Amino acid sequence: MHNIDIEVVEMTLDVMKYVIGRITTTSPELGKPKTSEELKKLVGDTITPDGIGGEKAFHLFKDVLAKATVPIDHPRHLAFVPAAPTRSAIMFDLVTSASSIHGAYWMEGAGGIFCENEAMSWLVSITGMPQGAFGVFTSGGTAANLSAMVTAREYWRREDRNKGEKGIIVTSAAAHSSIKAMAKVIDVDVVLVETEDLMTADHLQKTILTLAPEKRKRLFAVVATGGTTNAGIVDDLEGIARVCKEENLWFHVDAAYGGGALVADSVRHIFNGIEQADSITIDPHKWMFSPYDCGAIIYRNPDLAKEAHSQKGSYLDIFKDEGAHGFNPAEYQIQLTRRVRGLPLWFSLAAHGTDQYKEAVECGIALANLAGSLITSHPDLELVRPPSLSCVLFRRKGWSPMDYTNWTYKNHKEGIALVTPTKWKRKDAFETVARFCFINPDTTEDDIRVILKTME
Ligand SMILES: *Cc1c(COP(=O)(O)O)cnc(C)c1O
Numbered sequence: 001m002h003n004i005d006i007e008v009v010e011m012t013l014d015v016m017k018y019v020i021g022r023i024t025t026t027s028p029e030l031g032k033p034k035t036s037e038e039l040k041k042l043v044g045d046t047i048t049p050d051g052i053g054g055e056k057a058f059h060l061f062k063d064v065l066a067k068a069t070v071p072i073d074h075p076r077h078l079a080f081v082p083a084a085p086t087r088s089a090i091m092f093d094l095v096t097s098a099s100s101i102h103g104a105y106w107m108e109g110a111g112g113i114f115c116e117n118e119a120m121s122w123l124v125s126i127t128g129m130p131q132g133a134f135g136v137f138t139s140g141g142t143a144a145n146l147s148a149m150v151t152a153r154e155y156w157r158r159e160d161r162n163k164g165e166k167g168i169i170v171t172s173a174a175a176h177s178s179i180k181a182m183a184k185v186i187d188v189d190v191v192l193v194e195t196e197d198l199m200t201a202d203h204l205q206k207t208i209l210t211l212a213p214e215k216r217k218r219l220f221a222v223v224a225t226g227g228t229t230n231a232g233i234v235d236d237l238e239g240i241a242r243v244c245k246e247e248n249l250w251f252h253v254d255a256a257y258g259g260g261a262l263v264a265d266s267v268r269h270i271f272n273g274i275e276q277a278d279s280i281t282i283d284p285h286k287w288m289f290s291p292y293d294c295g296a297i298i299y300r301n302p303d304l305a306k307e308a309h310s311q312k313g314s315y316l317d318i319f320k321d322e323g324a325h326g327f328n329p330a331e332y333q334i335q336l337t338r339r340v341r342g343l344p345l346w347f348s349l350a351a352h353g354t355d356q357y358k359e360a361v362e363c364g365i366a367l368a369n370l371a372g373s374l375i376t377s378h379p380d381l382e383l384v385r386p387p388s389l390s391c392v393l394f395r396r397k398g399w400s401p402m403d404y405t406n407w408t409y410k411n412h413k414e415g416i417a418l419v420t421p422t423k424w425k426r427k428d429a430f431e432t433v434a435r436f437c438f439i440n441p442d443t444t445e446d447d448i449r450v451i452l453k454t455m456e
Helices: 001-022 036-043 054-068 085-101 108-126 139-157 176-183 203-210 237-247 258-263 302-309 315-320 341-352 353-378 403-411 445-453
Strands: 134-138 168-173 191-193 218-224 250-254 279-282 295-298 381-383 391-394 421-426 428-435
Touching: 001 085, 001 381, 036 054, 036 428, 054 403, 085 341, 108 134, 108 279, 108 295, 108 315, 108 381, 134 139, 139 176, 139 250, 139 279, 139 295, 168 353, 176 191, 191 258, 191 295, 203 237, 203 403, 218 237, 237 250, 258 279, 279 315, 295 302, 295 391, 315 428, 353 381, 353 391, 353 445, 391 403, 403 421
Parallel strands: 168 191, 168 218, 218 250, 250 279
Antiparallel strands: 134 295, 279 295, 381 391, 391 428, 421 428
16 A cells, blocks of 8 residues: 555646646636547556556546546636636645545534535625525535425425425526426426516516416426526516515525626626525536536525435434534435535635625626627627626627537637537527627636637
């Protein structure tokens, strides 16, 4: 074992060199995928009876495999929702692994869970939810949405008349795919409010009124979006909150992407009403500069989540005993064994202070507005709608869907940028358009200009 330890130490230095190089460069190589066959040909067999040695495996990763990935924090990666983890959060992700903390129960993970809870208290504070609201970190927005939907459904089923009933949720057509996917997982039906733009109280009310009595009694929750993934649109949260209260429905806000903007004074007002939610999803790995993977689910009344999620087993009883008492993250979402994935966020917040988060998020919003004006003043380009949060939808006049596809592949192949098209519904037809989503504060005006030039 001793020799291996020395090898590991030597390799760690190598790894650190790689990691430091990786996180200090602001213009990394973009990276492109290769087929599985091509990669196999390049690296050969890596799992063998004798092992190929850590040194060799690491170099194969660094020299070949890592290059077949796109660093999602590349300043010209503006596709999907990018990421931009802080250097300190990445560094602390390594510390989190090295600390081997079991993050399910306070009895084992107290110190780590304490840090997560500090970060969570801040997250809760920016939502404006009342005293008593609290949450836990999850693997992402999908798991957070699922955890909230299960909690809402179990709460609804406490009533005798709802036992065994199949539930229904209402959400908008612009809601994230994970809402519909997780509805399938828990076997509830989804009624869509047909709008790509913001869902209003009026839309919601009308949709509820169209439900036959048999369906209306199965309706238990409304899922609003705090920043659609496609266009950065925030639903009318205040109006929807009012309807949910009147109709006695659970009010969930999916702010997986947009939640970061709760710290930004320039746009905070469009989230008014979020503080009335029963549950909120926010992904720190999107606009809160955490490394993958880190989502969060916050509940107005965490006890309801505990009733829905607490797992029972004779070997688990000790964790719930008075003597072990403390906050057990496992009891508030779907996962049992978990890493303390909120730790990198905690360390980064502690190191930089929350004002820097505010500035970094405002930067993404400013980049979107800047891109908006560059597009408006460009003769070949036009905005599809005004930039919203950090999303910009725009069209290249005269382009067909195929032109957008070719543009994406060409830019990626040449290592210029990863920017992808999306679709936007106008009247009853879907139009293919270009889309930017800004997260990384290291993206510059020049980056935007370079990309727009590729459309000329
Ligand atoms: C990204 C996203 C999700 C899914 O989150 P994951 O972390 O990818 O699981 C859900 N909802 C919205 C609005 C999103 O933007």
